[in-house]
Amino acid sequence: MLWACIALPQLALDGVLRRRADAGPLVLVAGTGHARSIVAANAAAREAGLRVGQRLSAAQALLAQFEALPYQPERVDQWHRFLAAVAYRYSAEVSLLPHAIVLEVSRSLNLFGSWPRLESLLRADLDALGFRHRISAAPTPHAAHVLAGVADGQAVLTDEQLRHALQRIPLAQSRLPAAAAEALPGMGIRTLGQLLALPRDGLRRRFGAELLLALDRLTGAAPAGLEAYRPPDRFDLRIELTHEVEAIGALVFPLRRMTSDLSAYLAGRDGGVQRFTLQLEHREGHTEVKVGLLAPEREAGMLFELARARLEQVQLPQPVIAMRLLARDLPAFVPAGRDLFDERPANALPIEQLRERLRARLGDRAVHQLGSTTDPRPELAQKVTAHDDGWQEPSPRPTWLFERPIPLRGAAPRILAGPERLETGWWDGGEVCRDYYVVETAQGQRGWAFCAPGERDGWMLHGWFA
Amino acid sequence: MAAVMPLSNLLDARRVWRGRAEPLPAGEQPTGWAALDAVLPSGGWPAAALSEILLPLDGVGELQLVLPTLARLSQGARAVVLVAPPYLPCVAGWRQHGVDMRRIEIVSATEADVLWATEQCLRSGSCAAVLAWPRQADDRALRRLQVAADGGRALAFAFRDRQHLSNASPAALRLELEARPQARVWVRKCRGGALPAQPVALPRALH
Structure with a gap:
């Protein structure tokens, strides 16, 4: 098993910034009334001295012009899920962790190539979407999450390397239950390596089963217990x-x-x-x-x-x-x-x-495309379709067809071929009874014209042999 | 400088030479009309270029002129597009000329959009030939079509009234159709070769 973790340190801010073309100072604020304080600040705002945790009133004293937008947790959640849907492209096992996404990639490597290649694909996707990120890989999802929190780009591919990598992680960054992470440094336990070396019974007595489960999940001794993400069926x-x-x-x-x-x-x-x-x-x-x-x-x-x-x-x-x-x-x-x-x-x-x-x-x-039908009436013999049966008409047919016949005026045309009698359509009210001829006009145009059966008069032109 | 020098001396001394057009690679887009291919410099339609066909009237054999080409192209991978044809193409008639109608795309466009649509089709590179009947095309518009045809490696055909013959055109080939006394094709302009002095007869068959 190999899990990749994409940590999203500035999800709330990126969600706001990515749809803006300008880059003036901007902060996100939470809280009400006088207690409103900054929860995220972009680079321009930080440069001006605004910090996370600062009161909005203090920030206004520091900088005259900046934009303050409300921090919307539901919007952050929406972006979190959106990015999980993007990551779903690379793995069928995707889960959400706080401010991070983990995905199982050991099988994906067969398709996408080695881990460095997959990592660069993930980074390219996230960069294109405008989300800052830290990526790491480890044999367990929780370990990948911890590693991503410590530094960007760490890849630990085997269990042996994982034990080694966890040794030096300070407890403050270990994402263990808060009570234990705060109490242990007071006892002289400062790194995960020291903690993992302690007898388990003593830890259970002092901190309960919760800490042991968290440690086991970290090392892979216990199942990760994550809920699999499923992308929704609508966007x-x-x-x-x-x-x-x-x-x-x-x-x-x-x-x-x-x-x-x-x-x-x-x-x-x-x-x-x-x-x-x-x-x-x-x-x-x-x-x-x-x-x-x-x-x-x-x-x-x-x-x-x-x-x-x-x-x-x-x-x-x-x-x-x-x-x-x-x-x-x-x-x-x-x-x-x-x-x-x-x-x-x-x-x-x-x-x-x-x-x-x-x-x-x-x-x-x-x-559109035109195809032929089985109807012999010229008006109905073709229709807009992608289907064409390839039926070869034995009698001459023009290349241009008029939508409806028009009277052929002037001198009587010279007859080149015909007649071809069409007598059909009596069953659906669109009865047709015509003698079709190929004719040539005095100007040298060749047309497809018809008149009433047996007559050579009242010519109606129905198409050109262009 | 009173001495008169015979031209042959200069030619022999290679100080003067006769200009000659570069012979074009032959036979990429035959028209299907042997007599016409014989007089055209590239042995057929100019590839990836605009050909203008000027007519006195509709129905004088203008489609007959291009149908052998369309029949050949409709067997290929790329589509043939008709942009706003003046009448409905008759499926049975086109098929009698060997055209596979499944490869023919018909685009309906208003007069204002005809040139835009034609240019898009030509430029796309996925059309083998694009036929258009522009009514309000000036020199600049035709030049755009010529450039687009070159970019998309497509044959462009513009059917226009004979009255435009007196205006200059950027088309690589201009043909004029004559219906009376018999159907003939005049080559009025052809890039890369001399104009044939005589028209080419267009034998008209019913199908």
Whole structure:
């Protein structure tokens, strides 16, 4: 077993900062009234002297201009779960620990390569999503959690190395039950190595079974006892904008974040999305923008481009204060394969993406194919479909067909072929009884025209042999 | 400098030489019309470029000219796109010319979006040929199509009225169709070769 731990030291702050383009001083505050104090501060704020734990009033005395946002625990929880969904891409065993995610990766290494490679993949994902992180690996999840708390990038791959690595960990960073971690240094026990060397009976008498269980979980002598994370079957992401937005252009930056989050989430589930909804929330009510695709997709750039094209057609009735992305049905995603001997240029846009791009601007029905039906009536002989049976019509058919026949005026045309009598449709009210001819007009155009059976008059033109 | 020097002396001394166009690689995109291929410098359509087809009227054989090419391309991996065709393509008629209709994508677009859609299709690189009937295309618009066709390695066909013949065009090839007294094709411009003096007859079969 090998567990990776992703510690998220600034989850609350990153969740807020990642959707901002500017980087002015910003703090998160918790508490009420005069007791409001800082729980997180970004780099610009720390530079100005603001610290975590400081009263908001003290901070205001230090710095005139900074942004103070309320700390929202439920939002932090939402990001925590979102990142677990992203990590689910790399392992089927993912669990949540306080401010951290652990995932079992020993089997994932077969697919992704060695641990350093997997580690760099995880880091690339988290960097792209804008979350600061510390990553470590150890044979037990709790040990990985402890190691990630001590330093970034530690990898302990065997039990032997683990015993060795735990020796020097100070008790203050060992994440053991608080009562024991506080009392033991007073007894001269300062590192995990010293603690593990003590007789277990004595520890049980003094600190109860809780400490022993925690130690056993750390070393792997007891099962980790973690609840496995399961990604939800729907994606729901809502972000509040910092100010009221009246122009669509200002929604593009948050939209890019949201669609790339959706893409990361879909990659974690190995799924795609075929329909999603953007809700633009106003002070009263909201505007819905529906985005539909022909086939499930999950590529971030494509989702963004399509959502943007739909968004740009929207007229805002009121300013937008928040945006929400909802995806309910998440079907399986089948990536498009590419042939080794593909004749397309290397940077070609796949035809599916081209279709989506055209549909996004020209309308859902803008791109179609025609196929034939078994009906002999020219008006009904073809329809919009992807299916085509390949039936060969023995009589001449034009290459351009009119949607409805038009009268052929002027001098009587020269007849080149015909007649071909079509007499059908009496069963459904659309009865047709016509003699079709191939004709040539005085200008040299070749047409497909018909007149009433047996007559050579009252020509109706139905298509061109172009 | 009163002495008159015969040109042949200069040519022999290699001080003057005759310019000649670089011969184009032949036969990548044959039109399917042997007589036309014979007079075109690349032995067919200019690859990855815009070809303009100018017509006096609809129904004079303009599709017949390109259908052998479309039939060949529809057997390949890349799609053939018709952007806002003036009439419905008749499935039975196209199939009689050997076109696989499953590879033909039809895009409906308003007049304002035709050039945009054509350019997107050409640029994408996943279309073998794109046919368009632009009505309000100026020199700049056609140049964009020409550049997009080059970028996406696609054949671009623009069908336009014969009245545009007097305007300059950035297309690599311009063909004019004539219906009377018989169906003929005039090559009005071709990149990389001399203009043939005579038109090419277009034998018109019903299917």
